Amino acid sequence: MHKVAIVGRPNVGKSSLFNRLVGRREAVVADFPGVTRDAKEGTMLYQNHRITLVDTGGLWSGDEWEAAIREKAEWAMEGAQAVIFVLDPREGLSAADYEVADWLRRLGTPVIVVANKIDSQKHEVYLAELWGLGFGDPVPISAEHARGLDDLMDRVMTHLPEDDEDVPEIAPIRISLIGRPNVGKSSLLNAIVQSDRAIVADQPGTTRDSLDVEWDYGGQRFVLVDTAGIRKKPDTAIEDYAIQRSQAAIGRSDLIWLVVNADELGDHELKLANLAYDSGKPVIVVVNKWDLIPDADLKSTEKDLNQKLHHISYAPRVYTSAINDYGIHDMLAEAMKLHDKWQSRVPTSELNRWLEVWQMRQSVPNFHGKKLRMYFMTQVETAPPTFAIFCNRADFVTRAYEGFLQNRIREDLSLAGIPVRLKWKEKG
Ligand code: GDP
Secondary structure, three states, X not given: OEEEEEEOOOOOOHHHHHHHHHOOOOOXXXXXXXXXXXXXXXXXXXXXEEEEEEEOHHHOOOOOOOHHHHHHHHHHOOOOOEEEEEEOOOXXXXXXXXXXHHHHHHHOOOEEEEEOOOOOHHHHHHHHHHHOOOOOOOEEOEOOOOEOHHHHHHHHHOOOOOOOOOOOOOOOEEEXXXXXXXXXXXXXXHHHOOOOOOEEEEOXXXXXXXXXXXXXXOOEEEEEOOOHXXXXXXXXXXXXXXXXXXXXXXXXXXXXXXXXEOOOOOHHHHHHHHXXXXXXXXXXXXXXXXXXXXXXXXXXXXXXXHHHOHHHOOOOEEEOEHHHOEOHHHHHXXXXXXXXXXXXXXXXXXXXXXXXXXXXXXXXXEEOOEEOOEEEEEEEEOOOOEEEEEEOOHHHOOHHHHHHHHHHHHHHOOOOOOOOEEEEEEOO
16 A cells, blocks of 8 residues: 655645545544554545555644654654655745754655645746755645646655556446435535546446546545436426436446435335335435424434335435535445445354354244244355345245344344345255
């Protein structure tokens, strides 16, 4: 894994740069493991390389460059192959900047000097002073306006070691965003891809007017399939068409965002929830326009949602307000989590331990004195996780019992939120 550190005085824009590169405003950030909790670590993608970025921003206590800070920074930067040294040339260089430069020189890690807040060409006159730091050509950027980021990353890449083998293509998570007209799908789409690194790509060979949108977030590539179907609002009168289109989008995706408005749950939602259920793909219920629900109604709204969407009760919910940019991070973070689990494999030994304990603790269906017995269980497929259970009588398994077992499997075997399938096999 490549690792790159960001250093610089307070207020030069390190966090904005970090957030820009890692994702969007709210980056997927892991607390830095180790002595300091003040450095942030995140993952980004660039040209199909995963790069760990460390933002040492939280370490600074002011304009002073102290030994204690230096020590922590050295810890956090351990193993970094390049350092992005962020400066605000419009403010001029301070004594601390020069001290940091000396320290970096001694560390010996390649340094790329970045002049932030260069919002237009006329600001470029400020760059001259940065040459004096002795790290060569400064890269002008504007983290806020996302200018110059690719130039910066191209420079960073020249310092990262070449991978010995071909880098495997990082598989994107393909998502469909479905829901009735006006629930806020296109607003959510806009909120998600506001980062200028999103690419709108025509996908040949699919529906002629389908449009896929690609973007990176937290070191993961995402593709939202058929955004043309989202932007072009179908007339409510041709609802069948909307359903068909959703079905096609689900077919091309790995995961589904089902967008609903809490106060408008009806047939359309039910049909879409069924499509999602039948596909076996993970579904996240995105309850949008959450800002419109008065505090006093939150509990009853929750209850209503539970009732109306009970057949996909396993699906996680995220609450969003597209117009306030609220909950967008949750949509993406939840998608990454579910996608991982959807592809996971539970070892046979673990499954059978679970099955044994389960049968000891719980009563099983019983017909005219004969009991269902489950002998052995194994995972036969992933995506969705599918389990074969060998038993004495498959006809003893009622739908209710199967649903019950599926819930237990999800809870006990770390598959919360995931559709799981069971295949019953009779064995003498
Ligand atoms: P779509 O048909 O599902 O793509 O829905 P749009 O994104 O076009 O949104 C329909 C309307 O709802 C627009 O007027 C949006 O401004 C509004 N809207 C979308 N999301 C929200 C939200 O979270 N809160 C509120 N209050 N309004 C929203």
